[in-house]
Amino acid sequence: DTGVSQDPRHKITKRGQNVTFRCDPISEHNRLYWYRQTLGQGPEFLTYFQNEAQLEKSRLLSDRFSAERPKGSFSTLEIQRTEQGDSAMYLCASSSQGDSDGYTFGSGTRLTVV
Amino acid sequence: QKEVEQNSGPLSVPEGAIASLNCTYSDRGSQSFFWYRQYSGKSPELIMSIYSNGDKEDGRFTAQLNKASQYVSLLIRDSQPSDSATYLCAVWGFAGGYNKLIFGAGTRLAVHP
Numbered sequence: 393d394t395g396v397s398q399d400p401r402h403k404i405t406k407r408g409q410n411v412t413f414r415c416d417p418i419s420e421h422n423r424l425y426w427y428r429q430t431l432g433q434g435p436e437f438l439t440y441f442q443n444e445a446q447l448e449k450s451r452l453l454s455d456r457f458s459a460e461r462p463k464g465s466f467s468t469l470e471i472q473r474t475e476q477g478d479s480a481m482y483l484c485a486s487s488s489q490g491d492s493d494g495y496t497f498g499s500g501t502r503l504t505v506v
Numbered sequence: 507q508k509e510v511e512q513n514s515g516p517l518s519v520p521e522g523a524i525a526s527l528n529c530t531y532s533d534r535g536s537q538s539f540f541w542y543r544q545y546s547g548k549s550p551e552l553i554m555s556i557y558s559n560g561d562k563e564d565g566r567f568t569a570q571l572n573k574a575s576q577y578v579s580l581l582i583r584d585s586q587p588s589d590s591a592t593y594l595c596a597v598w599g600f601a602g603g604y605n606k607l608i609f610g611a612g613t614r615l616a617v618h619p
Contacts, residue, residue, distance in 0.1 A: 425606060432514070434594050434609030435550065448606070483549055485607075494540045494596070495607060497549040 396498035398484050404504045405474055412470045413501045417486030424467050425495060426459060427483040428452070435483055441467060474505045509533060510597050512610035519617055525582040527613050529595030532576070538598035539571055541580045544612065545591045554580060585617045 397416040405411050417424050422443050427435035438457070440448045443464035456474075461467040471478055481502050485495035511530050519525045527541075538557050542550035556562045556569040556578065568581040578597075582589055592612040599608045 427609075432611065434510075434596075434611045437606055437608070440606055481549075494538075494542075494552045494555055496552070500549045502547075 396484055396486050396496050398482075398498035398501050400501055401499060402502045402504075404506060407476060407505055408473055410470065410472045411474060411503065412468055413482055413484075413503075415467045415469070415484030415498060416465070417467070417484070418496060421486035421488050421496075422464065423487045424461055425485045425487075426467070426469050427485065429481045429483055429500075430479075438469075438482075471503075474503075476505045479503055479505045508610075509599060509608050510595055510610035512593075512595050512613045514611055515614040516616050517613055519585050519615070521585060521587060521617055521619050523585050523617075525585045525589065525615055525617070527580040527582075527593050527595075527615065529578045529580075529610055530576055531578070531595075531597045531599075531608075533597065533599045534573075534576065536597045536599050539569070539578045540596040540598075540607065541567075541569060541578075542594040542596060542609075543591045544594055550594055582615075585615075587617050587619055590615055590617050 399414045424441040426438040429435045438450050439459050441461040444461050456472045459469045481500045483500045484498045487495050509532050541554040543553050544550045554569040556571045562569045566583045570579045592614045594612045595610040596607045
């Protein structure tokens with residue numbers, strides 16, 4: 393297992409377009425998290441899955457954002473009608489249930505909205 | 507009040523010196539604390555975890571926890587230029603309904619030769 397994988401690594405899109413990011417967690421991890429990080433800030437929580445269930449969604453997440461984790465494996469994060477303020481690094485992390493040893497992060501997807 | 511607070515820095519130290527990074531948190535019920543290192547343009551990498559009051563050492567890194575003061579610190583001994591990065595403090599918290607890591611804004615460390 394090579395850790396948490398995220399695709400694409402970079403995405404440049406025009407304002408108003410839809411984008412979708414993918415995250416493949418470590419195979420034995422049943423918890424999956426999405427965070428967003430802007431320059432000079434720490435990662436901000438967006439949403440959390442345990443297996444296929446989305447258990448929490450941050451108030452930071454507008455209705456333009458949606459995330460799925462079909463079958464409890466990989467996850468996708470879609471942003472509709474992108475805005476320049478959506479430009480950020482989108483980080484995915486996974487952990488085992490009951491694991492209090494912190495997350496393993498993927499390499500992130502850098503989104504630039506022009 | 508932010509849930510996890512760190513000085514943004516930059517903290518500049520000479521090579522070979524001890525770098526001291528500090529973090530305070532607001533949730534008294536927090537039990538697990540982490541330090542992540544993040545190089546520019548990269549994702550965070552876990553370097554230390556601490557759960558009990560006192561010190562925990564791992565190589566050149568020492569994490570210190572004082573739950574009564576709601577304070578966590580990271581000491582880096584014999585600092586090297588390769589330690590230059592942003593250090594993120596993270597606390598396992600219950601804000602909003604489910605346990606998740608809550609991050610500070612990070613402290614930028616610069617180690618100069």
